[in-house]
Amino acid sequence: MALHFVLDEPAVAGPGDAVVLTGSEAHHAASVRRVRVGEEVTVGDGRGAWLTGRCESVAPREVVVRIETRMDSPAPRPRVVLVQALAKGDRDELAIQAATELGVDVIVPWQAARSVSRWDAAKAEKGRARWATIVREAAKQAHRAWIPEVAPLVTTAELVARAGESRVLVLEPSGPDRLTEVDLRGEERDVLLVVGPEGGIAPEERERLSAAGAATVRLGESVLRTSTAGPAALVLVSAALGRW
Missing domain, CATH: 3.40.1280.10 (SPOUT methyltransferase, trefoil knot domain)
Structure with missing residues (x-):
């Protein structure tokens, strides 16, 4: 299963767009989980957006993911x-x-x-x-x-x-x-x-x-x-x- 990371802001990206991980999430991806260029990962915003893509560049302060697919999950009801x-x-x-x-x-x-x-x-x-x-x-x-x-x-x-x-x-x-x-x-x-x-x-x-x-x-x-x-x-x- 691909590694998963979370954005701090609502995701607006779609296929072909780049998503940039920064701060603690970039550090976690690059230094702790040691993702590599070309590796498939998933990125979410905690609000239903689910992005799948590949790492385009990896550094402790910034990880760039090129998005390939996007899914949006509706909020569960009833909660x-x-x-x-x-x-x-x-x-x-x-x-x-x-x-x-x-x-x-x-x-x-x-x-x-x-x-x-x-x-x-x-x-x-x-x-x-x-x-x-x-x-x-x-x-x-x-x-x-x-x-x-x-x-x-x-x-x-x-x-x-x-x-x-x-x-x-x-x-x-x-x-x-x-x-x-x-x-x-x-x-x-x-x-x-x-x-x-x-x-x-x-x-x-x-x-x-x-x-x-x-x-x-x-x-x-x-x-x-x-x-x-x-x-x-x-x-x-x-x-x-x-x-x-």
């Missing part, structure tokens, strides 16, 4: 959204990395009541930027045409407000129904998978979400870590939506 509670250590980061590789469309960091990690106003933007970097690299590794959006940090109140316009599935080991029993055929709304922190989702949070129309579901008989639950649920939802 699958992972609402990932902040977690201690790197468990939330492991979750979003795996979810990106598995096809999530949007990632929403959630300041849950039991989250050990806390993002204040200053830390929230830095945390979001770090998550966006992780997501970009994971999408690049997975050769995805669309890079998932990382939304701003939400509170429980803000999450509850979204329940009326989306299909919200709260992952809870004691949920009355299995996720595999949820019928998603023909679903047109965003599907939100809500994952709590290490200590689980607080009862009052589950009650507020349920009152707003969210369904509480379980994955199976075992209790998964916060880093595992979201990616596992994403696989099942992708299959139910016909993506897999």
